[in-house]
Amino acid sequence: MSADLHTWWGFIRRLATDDAYERYLEHHRQHHPERPALDRRAFYLSEQQRKWTGVQRCC
Amino acid sequence: MRKVLWALVALIGAFAGGGIALQRGETINAMWIVVAAVCVYALGYRFYGAWVAARVLTVDSTRVTPAIRLNNGRDFVPTHKWIVFGHHFAAIAGPGPLIGPTLAAQFGYLPGTLWILVGAVLGGCVQDMTILFLSTRRNGRSLGQMAKEELGPIGGYAAMIGTLVIMIILIAVLGLVVVNAMRHSPWATSTVFATIPIAILIGLYLKNIRPGRVLEASIIGVALLLLAVGGGGWVDSHPAVRTMFDWDGPALAWFVIGYGFIAAVLPVWLLLAPRDYLSTFLKLGTVLLLAVAVVVMSPELKMPAVTQFVDGTGPIFGGKLFPFVFITIACGAISGFHALVSSGTTPKLISNESDVRLIGYGSMMLESGVAIMAMIAATLLDPGVFFAINSAPGVVGATAEAAVETISSWGFPVTVEQMNSLAAAMGESTLFARTGGAPSLAVGMASIFSSLFGQSMLALWYHFAIMFEAVFILTTLDAGTRVGRFMLQDFLGHAWKPMGETSWYPSVLISSALVVAGWGYFLYIGVVDPNGGINILWPLFGISNQLLAGIALCVATGILVKQGKLRFAWVTGAPLAWLAIVTTTATWEKVVSPDVRVGFLAAADQLAQKLADGALPAAQVAVAPQLIFNQRLDAVLAIILTVILWIVILDTARVCWRVVKGLPVPPTSEAPATLVTETR
Numbered sequence: 001m002s003a004d005l006h007t008w009w010g011f012i013r014r015l016a017t018d019d020a021y022e023r024y025l026e027h028h029r030q031h032h033p034e035r036p037a038l039d040r041r042a043f044y045l046s047e048q049q050r051k052w053t054g055v056q057r058c059c
Numbered sequence: 060m061r062k063v064l065w066a067l068v069a070l071i072g073a074f075a076g077g078g079i080a081l082q083r084g085e086t087i088n089a090m091w092i093v094v095a096a097v098c099v100y101a102l103g104y105r106f107y108g109a110w111v112a113a114r115v116l117t118v119d120s121t122r123v124t125p126a127i128r129l130n131n132g133r134d135f136v137p138t139h140k141w142i143v144f145g146h147h148f149a150a151i152a153g154p155g156p157l158i159g160p161t162l163a164a165q166f167g168y169l170p171g172t173l174w175i176l177v178g179a180v181l182g183g184c185v186q187d188m189t190i191l192f193l194s195t196r197r198n199g200r201s202l203g204q205m206a207k208e209e210l211g212p213i214g215g216y217a218a219m220i221g222t223l224v225i226m227i228i229l230i231a232v233l234g235l236v237v238v239n240a241m242r243h244s245p246w247a248t249s250t251v252f253a254t255i256p257i258a259i260l261i262g263l264y265l266k267n268i269r270p271g272r273v274l275e276a277s278i279i280g281v282a283l284l285l286l287a288v289g290g291g292g293w294v295d296s297h298p299a300v301r302t303m304f305d306w307d308g309p310a311l312a313w314f315v316i317g318y319g320f321i322a323a324v325l326p327v328w329l330l331l332a333p334r335d336y337l338s339t340f341l342k343l344g345t346v347l348l349l350a351v352a353v354v355v356m357s358p359e360l361k362m363p364a365v366t367q368f369v370d371g372t373g374p375i376f377g378g379k380l381f382p383f384v385f386i387t388i389a390c391g392a393i394s395g396f397h398a399l400v401s402s403g404t405t406p407k408l409i410s411n412e413s414d415v416r417l418i419g420y421g422s423m424m425l426e427s428g429v430a431i432m433a434m435i436a437a438t439l440l441d442p443g444v445f446f447a448i449n450s451a452p453g454v455v456g457a458t459a460e461a462a463v464e465t466i467s468s469w470g471f472p473v474t475v476e477q478m479n480s481l482a483a484a485m486g487e488s489t490l491f492a493r494t495g496g497a498p499s500l501a502v503g504m505a506s507i508f509s510s511l512f513g514q515s516m517l518a519l520w521y522h523f524a525i526m527f528e529a530v531f532i533l534t535t536l537d538a539g540t541r542v543g544r545f546m547l548q549d550f551l552g553h554a555w556k557p558m559g560e561t562s563w564y565p566s567v568l569i570s571s572a573l574v575v576a577g578w579g580y581f582l583y584i585g586v587v588d589p590n591g592g593i594n595i596l597w598p599l600f601g602i603s604n605q606l607l608a609g610i611a612l613c614v615a616t617g618i619l620v621k622q623g624k625l626r627f628a629w630v631t632g633a634p635l636a637w638l639a640i641v642t643t644t645a646t647w648e649k650v651v652s653p654d655v656r657v658g659f660l661a662a663a664d665q666l667a668q669k670l671a672d673g674a675l676p677a678a679q680v681a682v683a684p685q686l687i688f689n690q691r692l693d694a695v696l697a698i699i700l701t702v703i704l705w706i707v708i709l710d711t712a713r714v715c716w717r718v719v720k721g722l723p724v725p726p727t728s729e730a731p732a733t734l735v736t737e738t739r
Contacts, residue, residue, distance in 0.1 A: 027132030044271035055399040059155035
């Protein structure tokens with residue numbers, strides 16, 4: 001039961017991009033361990049900048 | 060066993076469809092439509108969608124997608140298919156599928172519903188899935204880049220111009236919808252105003268207080284938005300405060316224009332991004348709630364299946380059933396705009412090619428389902444009430460008495476008392492001539508929700524629905540202005556280098572101002588037009604959206620033929636042919652029709668004649684020259700759009716001809732295949 005809830009919670013967090021920073025850190029650790037990672041705030045700001053540079057929303 | 064199940068689905072669908080067709084009573088239950096729609100979608104997804112994916116596109120689940128090959132933890136990220144489905148659906152579903160069906164309900168519930176179902180299953184879903192797939196095979200290239208690389212520079216430029224024009228018209232018409240919902244409504248106006256500081260607050264929270272905690276910030280924001288809806292009721296009941304928010308149309312138009320400019324030049328984290336989180340939350344929640352409410356309440360539809368307005372005399376917009384129902388309902392059936400989202404963002408998230416059916420075909424099916432619900436919400440109202448809300452004063456008469464008399468004379472009885480008591484129940488001073496579709500949809504949604512949760516909350520539900528529509532219309536407005544700005548900067552950068560730098564502030568200000576001036580002009584004219592503006596702008600929006608769909612289908616057809624799949628070219632070629640016929644006929648009628656409610660030029664000439672004869676009331680004399688110029692400009696714009704479509708079609712035909720003749724064509728831009736086994 002609690003495992004199910006945990007899966008659902010993870011799914012919702014992923015859908016809302018709530019876990020974006022944790023996933024970024026994970027990716028960073030694996031692929032670029034030599035470079036320092038962005039902090040939470042800098043990552044959030046750069047993600048927003050990237051996200052809203054193309055067509056994101058429709059009619 | 061499987062076969063029996065699908066035969067059963069087909070049987071139920073046929074039964075529900077037959078039930079709708081044979082319906083001869085006064086009303087019909089919405090469940091017939093819901094069941095028929097679900098069966099059509101299920102069959103379309105299981106059989107046609109699967110066939111197109113497997114045989115036409117030849118989806119290859121062993122081929123490595125760009126999300127895996129180019130994984131950078133940012134935009135290229137292999138993602139679970141249901142997560143991508145959610146993101147893609149949230150991106151494609153905007154206010155379009157809610158408004159189009161509401162306007163098209165003037166023809167009755169049947170024509171619009173049929174087009175939404177058939178158009179989606181054979182057109183829109185196929186377009187979205189095909190473009191998504193082609194872009195995935197090309198490392199997430201945009202539609203414009205694909206058009207340029209696969210067809211040639213002409214296709215590329217056409218896609219670029221088409222995108223810019225659709226953006227301008229779309230924002231203008233959506234702005235007009237919001238203005239009409241807020242006009243002289245202190246409750247709606249104060250609630251919509253309140254969404255701006257709420258979004259900024261959430262933006263600051265997400266940047267400074269708890270960076271990136273999207274879920275908790277969204278929950279706080281949505282709670283504040285609900286409070287704002289309640290607060291609007293207090294504003295409305297307070298005699299002194301309410302006058303502060305009692306604005307007329309032009310004032311609100313200037314507000315939206317100013318807001319659009321500021322939102323476009325502010326950093327995205329401050330207003331655009333937080334507003335988008337809130338609107339996505341609201342959108343998914345409300346769509347879900349509406350679906351549950353429609354199924355649980357299964358309301359009776361009071362609108363006839365087909366009304367007399369199929370002859371072209373409709374009060375909401377002029378023009379016959381063909382081609383105008385197909386222009387009015389773009390989003391929900393086939394929407395070219397989706398091709399922009401399907402190429403670009405979404406393909407970079409796909410972890411396996413076999414997911415494109417769920418994400419491309421499936422998301423569009425769900426959007427089509429939203430359009431069906433909007434159709435139900437519009438047609439469950441008394442037809443007299445529906446027409447009283449949606450008809451402009453220039454069409455049915457300026458006073459309440461004149462309007463009810465005109466509408467009742469069509470065979471849709473309605474009284475002034477009925478409209479007044481409905482307006483009072485919704486917390487509005489009047490519901491007459493609230494054109495644009497949002498208010499009548501809000502009345503429909505409020506009726507469904509309140510029958511589920513209790514009648515006492517009608518006014519709250521109405522203003523919740525208005526706030527919900529306004530929030531994501533304003534999101535589209537912000538995001539669209541920004542995209543328009545980037546395109547313009549790219550364009551101006553060719554003329555003078557510094558203008559092309561997206562973060563150089565003078566360039567940001569100038570290009571944003573130009574984009575806002577573009578849509579602001581159409582919005583302002585639409586607001587001062589006594590015929591409501593929607594009548595002019597919505598068909599123009601429909602034509603430009605179908606133009607974009609036409610370009611997308613051209614790219615798809617061209618690529619299929621280049622791959623030697625000429626025998627499957629009809630899969631995208633047939634919807635393309637249909638759109639070409641519809642768009643061209645609609646443009647022809649909008650330009651040359653002698654009916655002043657249809658033809659731009661006829662309307663301009665008639666108004667010019669009246670102005671010359673001194674037959675106009677004083678209030679209209681001042682704006683008449685602008686209206687005349689605007690109608691002529693609209694005619695030119697419609698012609699340009701259709702000419703662009705035909706240029707791309709002919710260019711595609713040229714490429715296809717060369718393929719058939721064995722002559723050289725631009726090489727495929729598909730990324731070379733890597734198989735899953737090679738990367739392990």
